[in-house]
Amino acid sequence: MNIETYYIPTNFTDAGRVMGLFELRNMIEAVLLAGPALYLCLTLLPTALTPKIIITMVIIVPLGGFGLLGINDDSLTRWLGNWWRWRKERRLISYRGGRLAWSRWMGTTISPIWPSCGYPHGINCVVIPWNGFTHYDKVYLSKIFTFTSDFDAVINADEIMTGGTGYKDYGTLPPEIEATPPDYSIYPQFKRAIGFLTRGCIRHCEYCIVPRKEGDIHPAAAWDEIKRSDSREIVFLDNNVLASEHGLEQIGRMGGASVWVDFNQGLDARLITTEAAKMLARLHWIRFIRMSCDTSEMLPVVEQATAYLREAGAAPSRFWAYVLVRDVEDAHRRVLALREMGVEPFAQPYWDYDGGEPTVEQKAFARWVNHRAAFRSCMWEDYQYPGKKGILS
Numbered sequence: 001m002n003i004e005t006y007y008i009p010t011n012f013t014d015a016g017r018v019m020g021l022f023e024l025r026n027m028i029e030a031v032l033l034a035g036p037a038l039y040l041c042l043t044l045l046p047t048a049l050t051p052k053i054i055i056t057m058v059i060i061v062p063l064g065g066f067g068l069l070g071i072n073d074d075s076l077t078r079w080l081g082n083w084w085r086w087r088k089e090r091r092l093i094s095y096r097g098g099r100l101a102w103s104r105w106m107g108t109t110i111s112p113i114w115p116s117c118g119y120p121h122g123i124n125c126v127v128i129p130w131n132g133f134t135h136y137d138k139v140y141l142s143k144i145f146t147f148t149s150d151f152d153a154v155i156n157a158d159e160i161m162t163g164g165t166g167y168k169d170y171g172t173l174p175p176e177i178e179a180t181p182p183d184y185s186i187y188p189q190f191k192r193a194i195g196f197l198t199r200g201c202i203r204h205c206e207y208c209i210v211p212r213k214e215g216d217i218h219p220a221a222a223w224d225e226i227k228r229s230d231s232r233e234i235v236f237l238d239n240n241v242l243a244s245e246h247g248l249e250q251i252g253r254m255g256g257a258s259v260w261v262d263f264n265q266g267l268d269a270r271l272i273t274t275e276a277a278k279m280l281a282r283l284h285w286i287r288f289i290r291m292s293c294d295t296s297e298m299l300p301v302v303e304q305a306t307a308y309l310r311e312a313g314a315a316p317s318r319f320w321a322y323v324l325v326r327d328v329e330d331a332h333r334r335v336l337a338l339r340e341m342g343v344e345p346f347a348q349p350y351w352d353y354d355g356g357e358p359t360v361e362q363k364a365f366a367r368w369v370n371h372r373a374a375f376r377s378c379m380w381e382d383y384q385y386p387g388k389k390g391i392l393s
């Protein structure tokens with residue numbers, strides 16, 4: 001192994017600064033601030049030259065210094081920009097607490113009043129999206145997948161809290177936090193409601209973290225609690241909604257409502273009975289009725305489920321299935337069989353929790369299936385990809 005040593009110069013933080021002291025941006029702002037004052041003093045002050053110079057210096061030196069130093073290590077315009085963003089985006093979150101909202105200087109930070117008895121007895125804080133320019137009291141990071149790369153920017157904060165399955169954190173949030181609706185104003189581009197009717201699952205598939213993380217299936221919310229007043233579309237993240245009486249009841253209730261839905265984690269085809277199919281067929285679907293077909297044993301089950309759905313009046317063009325890719329040959333048989341049934345397959349190569357990456361072949365197979373033009377126009381055997389036997393990577 002070659003080890004190379006790089007010496008970091010002691011003045012590396014001065015890089016990009018004029019004379020190693022001031023950022024160019026600060027210097028320009030200082031000139032813009034002091035220049036007009038200098039001109040006004042020299043032209044308008046009705047005094048002799050010496051007092052004129054003294055008065056001018058008294059005015060422009062502090063002004064120029066203010067421009068050079070900026071505020072809180074930011075240039076004046078950058079600081080003003082942050083302040084303006086904060087004014088627009090700040091929001092108060094209160095859970096249970098009767099405590100006063102408080103935010104440190106200008107609210108440029110997430111400034112919770114963490115009670116001494118601790119979370120969750122009351123939180124009041126101003127929450128803003130991280131922007132990388134300011135110092136925060138606390139920054140929260142989460143990721144879903146262990147294979148998602150870590151956030152590698154420098155975070156300027158007193159405290160950083162990570163969470164989510166991607167960090168191998170299998171804990172749960174306190175119920176009142178779970179029940180808090182998402183703050184959609186943080187993501188104005190996202191127009192749909194998202195939420196869970198149920199949490200957990202009745203099954204224990206060996207490759208799945210849901211039972212370990214969420215336990216047995218249990219109710220989480222009613223559909224009209226999840227719906228947004230400004231949107232008719234709801235994306236449900238349930239893992240196995242059909243396994244729950246509460247989930248079925250909610251689906252039944254949505255049948256008559258003017259909402260468009262997507263169960264984007266897939267429906268358990270084993271639980272699509274004739275009755276469930278009738279309820280599902282009454283829903284308005286955003287696009288697909290998603291199922292999953294992770295093993296060959298699921299093929300006859302999916303076939304039966306689609307027959308029930310068809311009979312109940314669901315449009316076959318909406319039939320869609322996740323296909324877990326471990327053994328490529330087996331996954332290949334499944335995608336072809338699904339295509340025969342009129343179900344659109346979506347291949348997902350398997351990643352294990354400890355960062356074990358899918359093979360080149362598994363990734364290429366998923367690319368072939370999910371690239372509709374390739375899937376329709378060529379056979380897997382003819383699909384070329386770097387790393388394939390006989391093809392250079």
Ligand code: SF4
Nearest residue numbers: 201203205208210239
């Ligand atoms: S049915 Fe789905 S959610 Fe339930 S354990 Fe299996 S993969 Fe996980």
